[in-house]
Amino acid sequence: MNKKFKATLQLLGVLILTAAFCVLGYMNANNIKLGLDLNGGVSITYQTVDENPTAEQMSDTVYKLQMKAQSYSDEAQVYKEGDNRINIDIPGATDANAILEELGEPGTLEFADENGNVLLTGDDVKTASAGMTNQNNNKEYVIELVFNEAGAKKFEEATKNNVGKRIYIIYNNEVISSPNVKEAISGGQASISPIESYDEANKIASTIRIGALPVKLTELRSNVIGATLGVEAIASSLKAAAIGIALVILFMLLVYRLPGLASSIALVLYVGLEMVLLQAFEVTLTLPGIAGVILSIGMAVDANVIIFTRIKEELGQGNSVEKSIKAGFEKALSAILDGNITTLIAAAVLYLRGSGTVKSFATTLAIGIVVSLITALFVTRALLYAFLSMGAENPALYGIKKDTKIINFIKFRKIAYLASAVVIVAGFAMLGMNKKNTGYIFNYDLDFKGGSSTTITFDKDLSMEEVDQQVIPLFREATGGDASAQAAKVAGTNEVIIKTRTMSTEERAKLYNSIQEKFSISEDKIVTENISGAVSKEMKTDAVWALTIAIFCMLIYIWVRFRDIKFASSSVLALAHDVLVTVTFYAAFRWAVGSNFIACILTIVGYSINATIVVFDRIRENIQKGEVKKKGLEFAVNEAISNTLTRSINTSITTFITVFCLFLFGVSSIRDFSMPLMVGIVSGAWSSVCIAGPLWYDFVNMSKKRKEKLSAEKGKK
Structure with missing residues (x-):
């Protein structure tokens, strides 16, 4: 051949x-x-048995239910409705009864000894999960329990006092498991075995998780809802x-x-x-x-x-x-x-x-x-x-690249630093102004701030197109032109659920009058409840911690790979620069900040670090070739940035093209996502070319001067 x-x-x-x-x-x-916004799903509303739960109890319950709901979908949303209701939206699901059966009705969980004495409650349990182990080459299904700090101490005391006896796990007055205690267990972790099957282990673990809620809940209603976007x-x-x-x-x-x-x-x-x-x-x-x-x-x-x-x-x-x-x-x-x-x-x-x-x-x-x-x-x-x-x-x-013209980026680095600093400082100033004028540093949308959920029962089944053209404008008019309204239909009914920012009593009255006049329906067919943000405080904390740990791990990798902490420090500062510049535009143009904000910032971080590493790789190559000794540190950095300039520009163009197409042809929520991304792309290109390399150059010089100073002081002694 x-x-x-x-x-x-x-x-x-x-x-x-x-x-x-x-x-x-x-x-x-x-x-x-497809997620809830594209494909619809199941919406379940629970109500607390206690009519007056505390805000802390509700917050903890929302977070734990979020973790539970995400076993069905990562995009599941859980939020408060009113003072004592919790709503769960699970995308892609079509059988509300099946979800309810699997989810279970949240109730009371207790751990008790053989005499009925309560040793622990659901408040002491952090989580429970099904697992599998190999004992003597035999598969065994187990339930892994994790207790919180207080629960760990109680469980250690309980097992120490009940060695050779059973501890009964009771859910809503029904024993769901009664494992025998073999020895005292410390450390806050335990396992229950053997379990008959993985499905059985998963079912019990699920019941323990749902029973570990701070409050007892009962199902109020469940619906199959349509896509919020058509x-x-x-x-x-x-x-x-x-x-x-x-x-x-x-x-x-x-x-x-x-x-x-x-x-x-x-x-x-x-x-x-x-x-x-x-x-x-x-x-x-x-x-x-x-x-x-x-x-x-x-x-x-x-x-x-x-x-x-x-x-x-x-x-x-x-x-x-x-x-x-x-x-x-x-x-x-x-x-x-x-x-x-x-x-x-x-x-x-x-x-x-x-x-x-x-x-x-x-x-x-x-x-x-x-x-x-x-x-x-x-x-x-x-x-x-x-x-x-x-x-x-x-x-x-294939194209032939002639000798690259070396641009003196180091010479103009202070101007670049100043330009970036002006933008970032302006951003902080605008955040302060927003806080003073509106009470919030950002224009938070429903995901973060919550709002009002209005359920309307029409006399006929409206299509999503009719809802968009006839109903949504009434909400915008009532809320002073607010564009954050989200609509969804309830399958098999004439009900439509529309979420907006929190409406005042006057705005509600104006809305109700408009709906009654336009559709000739009575006021009792319109119900409005205040809802919390779908992005809970704990989820925000999780996102911040995830981003912080991710950046720290990237710093460690770059430090090890390039064998120089100065490369790692420069890259992280360049990342911070891109995030802060994007935040400036969010503050200046009052772009909506919701769950998409987190994904947007993460996208910019991922994009920016890639561009910076390409520049650093060339600097490292120049060092290995001895360019620093031959022509000096400044030339080595300028040559590295100049040689990668075409790549930086071309990659930015190809990425910008796709995002710009999203902006031109996408719906409003897509535009809200694409605008900050375009800012991040431009900012990432700027920082990788004008900020990251010069920062490394300055760090090297600072380190060199510090060593020279220490050497001079030793010489005097």
């Missing part, structure tokens, strides 16, 4: 594989789980995706020629493969999730841009096409791996520590990273060698 024929078969194989994944992804697209949202997002992909492919073909064709084929394969994996991993896709996937399309070409820039440089030095391709992949590998591994570490931390939107975002991010690495390092490489073997040996087909 000759080389050309083998290359043709290789190219054909990649094309068939690409077509297969795209067809498979498209044909099974209906199997992708087919228009999905259609416009897919349109944005198609146009974005087409523009990115056109850009890559114009700038990178034959390698651009290879990356375009790899990009189409990337899209098909990601769709298949979203189905395989059962990722729940919401509207921000779709936006994240489309954004990852723009970021997927980043590795290709790094490789192609290197290939152009090698061709510019007079090397053959084959040697240039080989060297391009070898020299780009460290930057690609470091950038993607750093972001993957962040995704892992966010998944393990985060909840809800954060966890779903982390899953999508991780899938995107892995797939983009595979397509760039293997598929694009295979295609380039196939083209070469088929006779594409003319360097003009």
Whole structure:
């Protein structure tokens, strides 16, 4: 088999594989789980048995129910309704009775001895989960219990006093398990075994979790609700995706020629493969999730841009096409791996520590990273060698990069620092002004601040289009033009639920009059309740901790990988810069801050760290080549930034194109997500070029001067 024929078969194989994944992804697209905003789901409302629970009890109950509800979907939402009700929305579910049966009715949980003495209550339990162990090569199903600090002490005392006896776990006056105590157990963790089956273990663990709530609840109502966004949202997002992909492919073909064709084929394969994996991993896709996937399309070409820039440089030095391709992949590998591994570490931390939107975002991010690495390092490489073997040996087909003009970024670094500082300080000032004028530093939406939920029973079944055109305008008029209204239909009824910001008594009266006049319905068919934010205080804390730990882990990785804490410190400061600049725009333009805000900030962090590492990789390369000793530290940094400038600009353009398409063709909630992302892309490009490298330069000089000062002081002694 000759080389050309083998290359043709290789190219054909990649094309068939690409077509297969795209067809498979498209044909099974209906199997992708959709969130509550796109597909609707089950809505369950519980009411406390005690009419006057404390705010702390309700907050704790909401958080624990959130953890429980997320076993059905990462996108499940739990929020307060009124003073003593809790609402649970579970996307994708269609059978309310089945969910209720599995979820169970929250009640009272007690641990008691054989004489009926209560040893612990549900308040002492932190969590419970089903598991499996191997005992003498035999599978055993177990229930893993974790107690809080107070519960751990009580449980240790209880087991010490009941060795050889049974402790009864009682839920709503019914014994659900009665394990025998073998020994005193300390440390706050215990296991119950053996359990008959995993399903039985899971059922008991679920009952313990739901019984560990601070208050006793009873079911008030349950409904199947429709999507809060119609087919228009999905259609416009897919349109944005198609146009974005087409523009990115056109850009890559114009700038990178034959390698651009290879990356375009790899990009189409990337899209098909990601769709298949979203189905395989059962990722729940919401509207921000779709936006994240489309954004990852723009970021997927980043590795290709790094490789192609290197290939152009090698061709510019007079090397053959084959040697240039080989060297391009070898020299780009460290930057690609470091950038993607750093972001993957962040995704892992966010998944393990985060909840809800954060966890779903982390899953999508991780899938995107892995797939983009595979397509760039293997598929694009295979295609380039196939083209070469088929006779594409003319360097003009690949583009030749001439000597790079070295720009003195170090000289102008103080101006760059000052420009960024002015924007960030202005942001803090605007946050203060917002706090003074509105009582909040941001324009928080329903997810964070809560609002009012109005249920209207119409005389006929309105379509979502009719709701959008006839009902929503009445709410906007009553609330002074507020655009945050969210509508959903209750399946099998004429009821429509509309959530808005909290309405005053006057606004409610105005709304009720408008609805009665327009639809000729009585006031008793309109019910309004105040609701809490779906993003609880604990979820916010989880998100902040997840982001903090993720940044810390990235810092450690960069420190170890580059063997210099100054690289790690500079990259983290550049990340902080990008987040603060984005926050400035949120404050200045009063962009809505909701659950999407968390995903937006995380996206910017992931994007920015990638760009910064590419610059640092070149600086490290210059140090290894001895450029610092030959031409000085300033030249080494300026050369590294100048050589990566094309990559920084081109990657920013491809990513910006896809996000801009979202802004142009997306629905309002998509625009709210895409606007800050565009700011983050520009800010990330600016910080990686003008801030990160110069910061490292200043840190090195500071360290050098400190060492010289210490040396001089020792000399005097």
